[in-house]
Amino acid sequence: MKRLSLDATDIRILSAVQRNGQLSKTKLAEICNISPTPCWARLDRLKAAGYIKGYNAEIALDRISDFTQVIVTVSLTHHRKADFDRFEAFIKNLDEVTDCVATGGGMDYVMEVVCPSLSSFQTLMESFLAADLGIDRYMTYIATRRVKSTQPNLAKLAATNEK
Secondary structure, three states: OOOOOOOHHHHHHHHHHHHHOOOOHHHHHHHHOOOHHHHHHHHHHHHHOOOOOOOOOOOOHHHHOOOEEEEEEEEEOOOOHHHHHHHHHHHHOOOOEEEEEEOOOOOOEEEEEEEOOHHHHHHHHHHHHHOOOOEEEEEEEEOOOOOOOOOOOHHHHHHHHHO
């Protein structure tokens, strides 16, 4: 898909939506300092171009239930496309894996896993091993608290692309 040429107003609109989620036409225009109709037209154009993938709410999980959050690094035995495809297809069907990033270097994947308990996490990891995914080794890190979780600063990213 061809990238649109984004100007400062487009970046302000994307930043506002990223920070606040869905907003009324009036509120978004107020935040971005432009009139509502052109603001909404720009938002529609940005959506159509694929710049906005969706809207989410950040839920306070600790208010709903006790849970265990674990960061897991995974290294596969072999590094063929079929090995990566098999592993990625497996984790895409697991609700407990909330985030997964393929990495270069010492580990192949870094995952964030959320389970109701440590024992349910252990059962999940046993299912990974039983699925014969070609896992060479994995390391687990129990998350004790979230220090920071944000989206990148769009204005700074866009500015570095212009240089």
